[in-house]
Amino acid sequence: MLQPYTGPWNFEQAAHLLRRTTFGPNKARIQQALDEGMEGTFQTLFSAPPPRDLPVYYDFDLDPQAGIGETWVGKPIDDTIPDIYFARYKTVFNGWLRGMRQDNQTITERLTLFWHNHFVISESGTPNMNWKYFSLLREFALGNFREMTKRVTIDQSMLIYLNGTLNFKDEPNENYARELLELFTIGKGPLAGPGDYTHYTEQDVAAIARALTGWFAWVQVPQPAQFWIWNHDTGTKQLSHRFDNQVIQNAGADEYKNVIDIIFEKEEVSRHICRRLYTWFVYYDLNPTIEAEVIEPMAQILRDNDYNIQPALEALLRSQHFFDASMQGCMIKNVFEYFFSVFNTWNVSIPEDFAEEQMMWLIFHFDMQELGMSVMSIPSVAGWRAYHQAPVFYRDWITSASVALRTELITKINGIINYVSPGTVGIDLLQIVESMENPADVNSLIEELGGLFYPRAMTLPQRDYFKESLIPGLPDFEWTVEYEEYLANPNNQMVRQTIELKILGLFFAMITVPEFQMM
Amino acid sequence: MKRRSFLKKSSLVTLPTFLGGYELAALSSSNLFNMVNGDDDKVLVLIDMNGGNDGLASFVPLDYFDNLANARPNLYLPQNQLLTMTDTIGLHPEMEGVNNLYDNGNLTLVQGVAYPDQNRSHFRSADIWNTGVKADEFKSTGWMGRYFDDEFPGYPGGYPTDDCPDPFALTLGKSVSGTCQGANSNFSLAILDVEYLGGLTTGVEAPLPNDCYGAELGYVVDTFKKSNAYAERIVNAVDSGNSIVDYPDTSIAQRLKTIAQMISGGLQTKVFVIRQGGYDTHADQIVEGNPTVGLHAELLKELSDAIFAFQEDLKALNIDQRVLGMTFSEFGRKIISNAGLGTDHGTAAPMMIFGSCINAGVIGSNPEIGTNVDIDEGVAMQYDFKSVYGSVMMDWFGVSEADVRNYLFEDFQHIPIINACNTTSTNNFDPVPNITVNSFPNPFNNQFTVELTTDRSETVRIDVADVVGKMVKSITNRSLNRGQHQIPVSGHDLNPGIYFVRVQVGKAVKTIRMVKK
Structure with a gap:
């Protein structure tokens, strides 16, 4: 049983949860969570995200299929057009970053990135394929892990990335089968004997590779992967004792589903994915206590819910363990x-x-x-x-x-x-300072910024250190004087610039210390 | 007795008492040599050919050329385009640099390097190479890291010191090296570019809480401090260092150039690590119809030209006798190519060791390629990589054999890769025995005989591995007198297929490919 958190819901807890589930929460977002309460905050985090905008060309006008402002998704690529790949890809890259900025409400972006890191594809396939692949990861981010694994297995991008498309009846390529077991589903256990990794064996890798033969993805053709029956190994595939000596019978184009169902019968799959989620959202130290008190109950929830991700993940993020003061701030920011x-x-x-x-x-x-x-x-x-x-x-x-x-x-x-964008003012620090509770009080200002920037409270000497960058060697009230001078003359450029420069110094001092690498 | 460090300046101070207390004979002569000469300035440059290099397309075994061409009809390199390294080894045509190194006596090729029970996963295999363990052993520390741990207990606390002002190891890249992972901290410092060093502020440090936050923050704080402390030294070394020859304009060559500058500038760093990725050539290893060009050719050219320029630079700078280079890769590739113009994860691969203080030449024999190659067959192991590492530790860094066994493995086999370099060092290592090994009948039904002749009494080990490098049988591990011996091997329990019989006689190794009917 994963003990739910029942303690107070204040700035510290809300900021902790949002740092781990969204990207860089600002003060307004944390305030929103306080207003919504813990229940409301979880509802928001796990609500449906805004639909992802289709990538559109913004500076590329050489593609007859789509002009500027139009999407290339679903349209064939003519690779004789110079730079067309990059023109399409860059809108995919941009889209990820844009999402991390725009969706500050739900867990979707963090979770989709988790799945990208789990079901890795890297520099393989085409923009259309990859767009489809990422859409799949987003669609299933909180969904059914088993079904997602099936979809990934015959996805074009994955077939190309892990050579499934080169997995031929007469020449099986084990790359995908191996990673399917080792990384994606059941995970590799300790070596128990020659070729025996406790959870599966080399025999299983070979058998599953054979079962997955016949799938093919054309690199250049934007259509779903094809199943070529003549290239499928129709023999029976004998699994090892790690899978209870089960036999995979020929099932043609449906055989891959049977393979994944067999793998998911093993409880270890639930533990493996829960460990990955824990490492992504909480910490990496999977010691026996964590295994027993966090991973096991989480994995149980996952199995009880037929491998739907959300209940198990939510239980983790709602747990006493997640909010425990000693567990906050333990991640180094990526x-x-x-x-x-x-x-x-x-x-x-x-x-x-x-x-x-x-x-x-x-x-x-x-x-x-x-x-x-x-x-x-x-x-x-x-x-x-x-x-x-x-x-x-x-x-x-x-x-x-x-x-x-x-x-x-x-x-x-x-x-x-x-x-x-000449003329656009990117960073407006004065506006952040003004949004603080008591910006005219230097100690209160720095402490509040500290709460926003750091996962743990700063010490008094640390506060004084930062104060030095704002009012070096001066008594505290000098900041009040300067700041009130600015408030009285907000349009006086000289006053404004003077105080802005000071604040810039403070902010940079605050982000260059080691504590800012933590979350 | 705990042998003192070759790295610690202070060890020189204690030398007289140290020597006075023990008989000279008790010391390995190479240790003695290192210490007497105050020779604590040896540098090792490790080059990680990441992804699993196809050794069969780098150093082509000419004596099995036809069989190789049959096994990989879509990507074998035409024999008439190979560079002639030896009578039986043809080099990839892009490896002119390596050919020059060999011709100049600056290259030792160790054939068939792997480990028993080959793991064909990149991550696990890279871990095995970095940590220097057996296939079924898990360690969180690297092979150099364990050595550094013993020499510098307590690291990173208190470092740098007056005696050790420089980082022990440097990675020229973004990540520290797993090879140098110690129990508490990594001994390597990662630097992307010299200009991005130092100037990191730690603000006011608060006491670190005894929880995961304290542990992780402590690491960050420590990285900041070490970076600052080492920055000035590194920048000064690069500034005062030199580089004479022209290097190609590739990232790996430029990194080696920086290393040459650092060494010539007086940096006392012992280990440098660089990584060249891209060797995982499952597909498009070559360009269709043109096997000498493509991905693999580009990688080999980049590496080969870079290490040749580096070696020439070291000579020109007159520091070549201080520097040893070594390439490694997590595994070789299968003998049979795949349909995608690529090769899949295999077993053994050759290692290149280059420098001016090596026994130049080829150690081990060409991989044996049969007429009927199994679909999963990799190149058979001749030498365990841990023996290569251990030999470098012993002969280059002067680590005792007992310590090497402790850091790496009990079955350590000394390989004469390094010579003492312009010294009269009386190397007291056993010589390599002359052996001849036959195994018959081949193919065999239920048993075969290994016939072995050796000119020295040696410990003889015979093991049998299958096509994927899995150990299936251990036949013997005992001392045999000089002369001829016949050892019967029972193969009743083996399935029909291909096996590799590895016969190790002291420092000599012979691997024979056997077929069971």
Whole structure:
């Protein structure tokens, strides 16, 4: 039984939940959660997301199939047209980032990214295929894991990424079968004997590869994968004792469904996916206590609900364990989380013009790719290292190199927005300061910002350290004087700029300390 | 006795007492050599050919060329286009750099490197190579990390110190290296670019709570501090360091150039790690109809040109005797190609070791390719990678054999890869015995005989592996006198198919492909 959280619902709890389920909640979003209460907040988080806009061209006018402002989705690609792949792909990249900004209400974006990291595809297929694939992940994000696995198994993007399309009757390719077991469903257990990974064996990999023969995806043709019966191994496939020596009989185009049903009969599947969810949303240390007290009950809920994801995930996020003070702040932000913990939390303005906005996202996309995270370019089929690679896990994001680049990215935000949209003021820090409860009181201001930026309360010496960047060596009331001067003359450019510069110094001091890497 | 560190400056100070307390004979001569010369400046450059390199398309076994061409008709490299490395090894035509290294006596090729019970998953296999463990063993520390842990207990607390002012290991990339993972922390520092080093502020540190937040935040704080502490040293080394030859304009070559600058600039870092990804060539390894071009050709050219330029630079800088390079890959690829112009995960692959202080040449024999290759068949293992690592630890870093066994594995087999380099070091290692091995009948029905001749008394180990590298039988592991021996092997329990009999006689290895009818 996963003990539900019954403690107080205040800023700390709401911010914790929203940091883990959305990207960079701002003050207004956290306030909304406080107004809605815990129940209401969960209802909002798990409500249906706004439909994802179809990707449209914004600067590419060489495609006779679709002009600027029109979508290319469902339209064939003529690869003799220069740059057409990139023109389409960039709108997919931009769409992900745009979603992380726009949907600050539901868990969808965080969860779709989880599935992208789980059912990895990376740089394979075509824009149309990949768009369809991501739509599938979004559609099933809170849905039935078994059904999702079936759909993924014969999806064109996956058939290409893991060579299912090269899995021939006479020449089976085990790549997909192996990852299906090792990573996607049941997971690899300790080596129990030659070729025996406790949950499955090499024999099962070979048998399942044979059962999945016959599926084919044309790289260039935007139509569903095809099943070629003549290329399907119609023999019976003998599974090992790990699957109770079951036999997969020939079932033609439906055989893959039987394979997945057989795998999902094993309880281990529920544990494996719950561990992955736990690592994505809570922490990576799956010690025996966590296994017994969190993973087991969560997996039980998943099985009781026929592998529908939502009840189990919701139980985790509603649990005493999730809200336990000692469990807060234990995640190191990944690149998206880091970026949006500034971009969204600071209410950075985005250009009103659609094309300019798209250009902005594309630049951020490449900057974040440089930092090690971008959609469709995941380092391996196991996902980003932070969510599977022992013993480093989240620490993989933090190196001397990446930390400096992270800060640099923030310093570039205004410049990038100005570059794509001259005149747009991206970062308006005064507006954030003004939205605080008591901005004229320097201690209250810094503490409140701390609550917004950091997962744990700052100490007094830390508060004083930040104060130094605002009013170096001056008594506290000097801030009050300066700030009230600004309030009295909001249109005096010199007064405004002076105070803005000070605030900028404070904000950068606050985001460059190690605590800001945590969430 | 715990041998003192080759890395610690302080070890030199304690040398007289140290030597006084023990008989010289008790010390490995290579250790003695390292210490007497104050030779604590050895550098190892590890190059991760990530994804699983196709060794059969890199170092082509000419003695089995026809069988290889039959097994991979859609992508074998035409024999007349190969570079001639030796009479029996043809190089991929893009590997001119490696050919030059070999001709200059700067390359040792170790054939058939893998581990028993090959795991064909990238992640697990990469973990096995990085952590230096057996296939069924799990460790969270890397093979160099365990060594560093013993030498520098307590790391990272207190480091850098006056004695150890520089990072122990550097990864030129975004991620630290699993090879250098220690019990508490990773000994490697990741640097993307020298200009992004240092200047990180830790603000005012609050006490770290004893929970997961404290653990993770502590790591971040520590990374900030180490980065700052090491930054100045690294930047100074690059600035005062030098690079003389022209390097190709590829990312791997430029990284090696930076390493040359750091070493020549006096950085005392012991291990550098770089990664070249892309070797997972399941599809489009070559361009259809043109097998010498394509993905794999590009990768090999990039690597080959880069390491040749690096080696020439090190010579020009006169630091070549301090630097050893080594490539590794998590596995080789299957012998039979797939229909997608690619190759799938296999077993053994060759390792390249380059430098000026090596026993240049080829260790081990060409992989044996049969006329009827099994669909899953990989290249048979001749040498365990842990023995290669261990030999480098012993001969390059002066780690004792006992410690090597402890860090890596008990079955460690010394491989004479490294020579003492312009010294009169009386290497007291056993020589490599001359052996001849036959196995008959082949194919066999229910049993066969291994006939073995050795010119030295040695411990003899005979194991049998199947086509995917799984160990199926251990025949013997005992001492045999010099002379000829016949060892009967029962194969009643084996299914019909292909097997590899691996005969290890001291430092010599011979692997024979056997077929059971």
